Amino acid sequence: MAKLSLFERRRRRVRTALKARAGGRxxxxxxxxxxxxxxxxxxxxxxxxxxxxSSLTKGSKGPGATVAAAAEVGKALAEAAKAAGVTAVVFDRGGFLFHGRVKALADAAREGGLEF
Structure with a gap:
């Protein structure tokens, strides 16, 4: 068995924890x-x-690798989720640390009305 990278180990750990507490969300x-x-x-x-x-959508302004762009994506996702009838989700950060752009996206999605 090949040795997993730290990113893959974090991703598997996060995904396992999510499956345990997802509750159908x-x-x-x-x-x-x-x-x-x-x-x-x-x-x-x-x-x-x-x-x-994503930061690739047509309404996006400026570069996509900024905290501001991540917050914009979070707001857009929350609006689209409301339109689709989704209010509660579980947050899967994958193998990424909850910091910077990932945190900005999560905070903006919460402000937009998603519960997690």
Whole structure:
């Protein structure tokens, strides 16, 4: 068995904890690259994406690798989730630390009305 990177170990640990406490709620998954940030709300029971937002969407202003862009994505995701009828989710940060852009996205989504 190959040795896992620290990122993969964190990702597996987070995902295992989420499955234990999800309670049937959809999962808000975050991916952060060097240039952009992506977020989607996934229904794991049905195996489909309910809502998605990223810093690549047409309404985005400026570069996508900033805290401000992440907050904008969080607000857009919360608005789209309300329109889709989703109010409560579990937050899946993947293997990323809850800091900087990931934290800004989460805070903006909470302000937009998502509960987690």
């Amino acid at each position: 959809p999962r808000l998954s975050v991916h952060r690259s060097g240039r952009h940030i992506y977020a989607q709300i996934i229904d794991d029971n049905a195996g489909r994406t309910l809502v998605a937002a």
